[in-house]
Amino acid sequence: MTTSYKPEPAAGSLLTGKWKGRPYRVLGKLGEGANGAVYLVSGGGRRFALKIGLDAADVQSEVNALTAITSGAGPLAGFLVDTDDFVWRGTSYSFYVMKYVEGKQSSQFLDKEGPEWLGVIGLKLLAQLAHLHERGWVFGDLKTENVLVSAYGDAHLVDFGGLSPIGRSVKQFTEIYDRSYWNAGTRTADPGYDLFSFGVLCLRLLNAGGECFRPGLLPQNRSPELLLRAAETTPSCRPYLPCLRRLLTGGYSSSREAFEDWRAGIYSRYARPRGSGGALGFGFKTGIAVSAILFLSVVYLYIRDLL
Known part of the structure; x- marks a missing residue:
């Protein structure tokens, strides 16, 4: 069902799931698109991104896709947190809650x-x-x-x-x-x-x-x-x-x-030796070599977690 107007919960508003009863406090709006808006919310001492959809079928389609890609192990595991409906001025709207990515x-x-x-x-x-x-x-x-x-x-x-x-x-x-x-x-x-x-x-x-x-x-x-x-x-x-x-x-x-x-x-x-140069074969100043080592360490840790 597509509604004729959209909900605009202000910061401080409390959105409570109609079926599961989980409350989310709105902290502010993160963004808005053609099919809904995303809000920064808090719940249970954590912060999340909550998307309110304008069309229940669109929301269900997105939830189905997110369920498929975030279940089990992998780099997106745990991204989808919750799904429910809430009532705004007498009308029911669907929403889903995601991990909040700060960056x-x-x-x-x-x-x-x-x-x-x-x-x-x-x-x-x-x-x-x-x-x-x-x-x-x-x-x-x-x-x-x-x-x-x-x-x-x-x-x-x-x-x-x-x-x-x-x-x-x-x-x-x-x-x-x-x-x-x-x-x-x-x-x-x-x-x-x-x-x-x-x-x-x-x-x-x-x-x-x-x-x-x-x-x-x-x-x-x-x-x-x-x-x-x-x-x-x-x-x-x-x-x-x-x-x-x-x-x-x-x-x-x-x-x-x-x-x-x-x-x-x-x-x-970053790791290929080059002649008899300094650390990692860069032949640069020590500070640059150390930065390269730290960078490569980050790469290694990410690869280990992703595979």
């Missing part, structure tokens, strides 16, 4: 910490995408705004409203991350769709391809080759070029293969 948008994180952190961020995202794909789902609307990063490059996908079953049409997308927009394939939900979007995401995070993303680029001028030229002429993209080429041209048979290739690239960059 910065991915672009803000890299602007502050430096482009080398794309290695860890990319590793985390590819692990989550592989998890989704192996359970039969595509994320769809992968973009900088839908990736939050906390300390040590701990990246998380957020806003799962665009989840689409593999083989169906992509439910939600943003043009500049869309494979079809770049004449690089269809808008059918398959792992390659997300991997292409991930490649564009990397370009955006590395500040590559400004001309590619200008408004009004004619359809006949859009192509993956244009994106690749932007990557090849941007110094910050150089360490990731082998992966970017395959991401943007459909060169991976699966997201798991992309994850393994990305992981190998990180180790090759």
